[in-house]
Amino acid sequence: MDLKKVIFELSEAKGVSGSEENAAQTALKYLKNYTSDCLIKNGNVIGHFGKRSKNIPHILIDAHIDQIGLIVTAITDDGFIKVSNVGGIDRRLLPAQRVVIHGKKDIKAVVSSVPPHLAGSEKGKALKIEDICIDAGMSRDDLLLYVSAGDKISFDTTCRELLNGRITGSALDDRSGVASVLYALELLDMDNLSCSFSVVFSTQEELGERGAKIAAYEINPDIAIAVDVSFAYTCGDKEYECGKLGNGPMIGISPSLSREISEKLIDVCCDKNIPFQREVMHGLTSTNADQFSVNREGCKACTVSVPLKYMHTPSEVIMLEDVRHTGELLAEFLRRC
Amino acid sequence: MMNHLKNLCMINGASGDEGSVRNYLISNLDSKAEYHTDNLGNLIVFKKGRKSPSKKIMLDAHMDEVGLIVTSIKEDGTLTVNEVGGVDPSVVTGRQVVIGKNGLSGVIGSRAIHNLSTEEREKVPSMESIYVDFGAENKEDAEKYVSPGDYIYFLQSYEEFGDGFVMSKAIDDRFGCALLLELINSNLEYDAYFTFSVQEELGLRGAKTAAFAVKPDIAIVVETTTASDINGVSGSKRVCELGKGTVVSFMDRSTMYDKELYNIAFEIAENKHIPCQTKTMIAGGNNSGAIHVTGCGVKTIAVSLPCRYLHSPSCTANTSDMKSCLELVSELLTRAAEL
Numbered sequence: 184m185d186l187k188k189v190i191f192e193l194s195e196a197k198g199v200s201g202s203e204e205n206a207a208q209t210a211l212k213y214l215k216n217y218t219s220d221c222l223i224k225n226g227n228v229i230g231h232f233g234k235r236s237k238n239i240p241h242i243l244i245d246a247h248i249d250q251i252g253l254i255v256t257a258i259t260d261d262g263f264i265k266v267s268n269v270g271g272i273d274r275r276l277l278p279a280q281r282v283v284i285h286g287k288k289d290i291k292a293v294v295s296s297v298p299p300h301l302a303g304s305e306k307g308k309a310l311k312i313e314d315i316c317i318d319a320g321m322s323r324d325d326l327l328l329y330v331s332a333g334d335k336i337s338f339d340t341t342c343r344e345l346l347n348g349r350i351t352g353s354a355l356d357d358r359s360g361v362a363s364v365l366y367a368l369e370l371l372d373m374d375n376l377s378c379s380f381s382v383v384f385s386t387q388e389e390l391g392e393r394g395a396k397i398a399a400y401e402i403n404p405d406i407a408i409a410v411d412v413s414f415a416y417t418c419g420d421k422e423y424e425c426g427k428l429g430n431g432p433m434i435g436i437s438p439s440l441s442r443e444i445s446e447k448l449i450d451v452c453c454d455k456n457i458p459f460q461r462e463v464m465h466g467l468t469s470t471n472a473d474q475f476s477v478n479r480e481g482c483k484a485c486t487v488s489v490p491l492k493y494m495h496t497p498s499e500v501i502m503l504e505d506v507r508h509t510g511e512l513l514a515e516f517l518r519r520c
Numbered sequence: 521m522m523n524h525l526k527n528l529c530m531i532n533g534a535s536g537d538e539g540s541v542r543n544y545l546i547s548n549l550d551s552k553a554e555y556h557t558d559n560l561g562n563l564i565v566f567k568k569g570r571k572s573p574s575k576k577i578m579l580d581a582h583m584d585e586v587g588l589i590v591t592s593i594k595e596d597g598t599l600t601v602n603e604v605g606g607v608d609p610s611v612v613t614g615r616q617v618v619i620g621k622n623g624l625s626g627v628i629g630s631r632a633i634h635n636l637s638t639e640e641r642e643k644v645p646s647m648e649s650i651y652v653d654f655g656a657e658n659k660e661d662a663e664k665y666v667s668p669g670d671y672i673y674f675l676q677s678y679e680e681f682g683d684g685f686v687m688s689k690a691i692d693d694r695f696g697c698a699l700l701l702e703l704i705n706s707n708l709e710y711d712a713y714f715t716f717s718v719q720e721e722l723g724l725r726g727a728k729t730a731a732f733a734v735k736p737d738i739a740i741v742v743e744t745t746t747a748s749d750i751n752g753v754s755g756s757k758r759v760c761e762l763g764k765g766t767v768v769s770f771m772d773r774s775t776m777y778d779k780e781l782y783n784i785a786f787e788i789a790e791n792k793h794i795p796c797q798t799k800t801m802i803a804g805g806n807n808s809g810a811i812h813v814t815g816c817g818v819k820t821i822a823v824s825l826p827c828r829y830l831h832s833p834s835c836t837a838n839t840s841d842m843k844s845c846l847e848l849v850s851e852l853l854t855r856a857a858e859l
Contacts, residue, residue: 320682
């Protein structure tokens with residue numbers, strides 16, 4: 184598979200939390216290459232591999248399919264669209280941002296902003312979410328034909344290549360995780376696996392890991408890996424709190440995760456010369472792993488994360504090699520289960 | 521005009537880097553137009569009309585747009601930048617950009633919101649803290665591709681949307697350039713000079729030498745102007761409104777406009793049913809400021825396109841206003857020549 188092409192296609196597909204259909208269909212299209220036992224259920228993309236049996240562990244490999252965005256709350260008399268945030272939006276970078284309103288049809292628009300000379304004492308301050316308006320260049324009556332409260336809004340950006348194997352785009356959190364899982368499937372010889380496993384591309388992670396909760400209940404895994412993105416060091420960050428772009432997948436170590444699985448993932452990397460980084464957390468992980476570990480009667484959960492810069496902006500940056508190495512790690516981990 | 525506008529907006533040309541805009545204009549000039557480029561980079565065009573007016577008329581539009589310039593390369597391979605013209609950090613933070621002559625892709629990095637303090641989340645980053653990441657491994661790697669002094673541009677994307685709206689970078693003032701080009705390539709009633717000036721965004725610098733060269737009696741500046749007709753802004757603070765026609769102001773921060781020309785403009789608008797409005801705030805300025813005090817003085821008027829989100833990657837304007845601007849400027853040119 185052309186991993187870069189898959190990342191581009193997934194990044195440019197749209198799937199703000201709760202409206203993941205477009206991104207989910209894109210992911211499902213690729214998942215179908217590896218199993219016929221797959222579907223979209225309650226928003227989650229789910230695929231099963233191998234024959235499940237009581238004597239062998241069943242593993243869940245997850246990456247979330249949703250992305251942050253905005254949601255329409257009202258249309259004003261003068262034809263502007265009021266919004267609220269879906270997930271953690273950085274309001275500082277919204278002025279004049281290009282967006283797409285996913286109404287009855289996709290509508291291009293721009294985030295309205297007051298010119299600097301009229302901003303007065305508000306100059307230099309981030310807009311409050313209630314003060315943010317979207318300008319679609321249409322009257323209220325025209326807007327009402329296509330746009331309703333509850334419609335989602337995403338950043339209008341395309342994926343682009345930077346130097347040295349880096350890629351920028353929006354929703355690389357967590358489409359790069361989805362891509363790494365698909366790459367792992369590409370690497371696996373399904374007939375020679377001793378475990379059975381399920382892949383989930385889950386909804387609504389950005390709203391509190393909701394899709395993961397119901398998927399885990401349904402699948403009832405013994406072991407679960409949340410494949411997500413995590414902070415790659417960015418100017419201004421504390422270096423000891425971040426991973427580094429290009430240094431390989433970040434393997435989670437935390438009191439809330441299974442140390443056995445963390446060690447096993449590290450062993451895989453050491454044996455196979457896959458670069459990796461330890462990501463030490465001291466409690467919950469703010470990933471789907473937090474749901475997996477306490478699912479039903481409990482599950483051995485861990486996180487594997489693609490390092491990413493500028494998280495939740497329209498210009499997130501990842502490195503292709505990190506996605507590739509994450510896929511290699513997941514594939515080898517499954518071979519050893 | 522709309523086709524030229526789109527092409528011109530897609531060209532990168534910040535103050536001091538107007539060459540590509542100038543080349544586009546030259547290659548699209550009517551063969552009957554005479555032109556030269558002055559030492560500063562202004563493109564000065566003369567086009568003969570059917571008649572020669574007793575007074576010398578000049579129309580001006582500026583070629584430059586706002587952007588950023590690389591000030592240094594950091595050890596980690598990222599670039600420090602500063603603004604060329606007025607750029608608010610909030611419209612570049614977290615955006616994709618284009619770097620230098622080779623058009624390398626880059627982003628203006630912004631730390632993950634998760635890692636910001638409550639205070640940091642509410643404060644727009646300062647221009648000093650902004651940097652560009654284009655994927656270079658380190659300073660040595662970056663130096664292979666970029667040098668201090670290289671320009672950084674908003675990613676080009678010209679979009680028609682809504683009910684006759686357009687959004688793009690650089691509508692300020694490629695719209696003026698497109699309009700002047702349209703006039704040059706039409707059959708003019710009277711001879712006229714057209715100046716496509718440089719460095720407006722740095723303080724009306726190109727227009728100063730262009731007007732000195734032409735020595736006009738009357739000048740018509742074709743510009744864009746800030747409209748603040750958005751939700752939450754009411755009354756005079758809206759300044760002017762999209763869809764209400766071309767904007768002719770009596771005064772701004774650079775110029776007290778010629779009263780006779782101002783009155784003629786509104787008289788034409790009324791007689792010819794051209795939508796026309798004035799600004800309800802004294803704000804902004806344009807090349808008129810440099811032109812009207814050239815030599816012994818020049819009777820000057822500015823005709824502007826109302827534009828939202830000026831100086832951003834998404835300047836927004838309405839095509840009906842563009843049409844009004846073109847109609848008014850054409851009529852004004854004839855009337856001015858007969859004064």
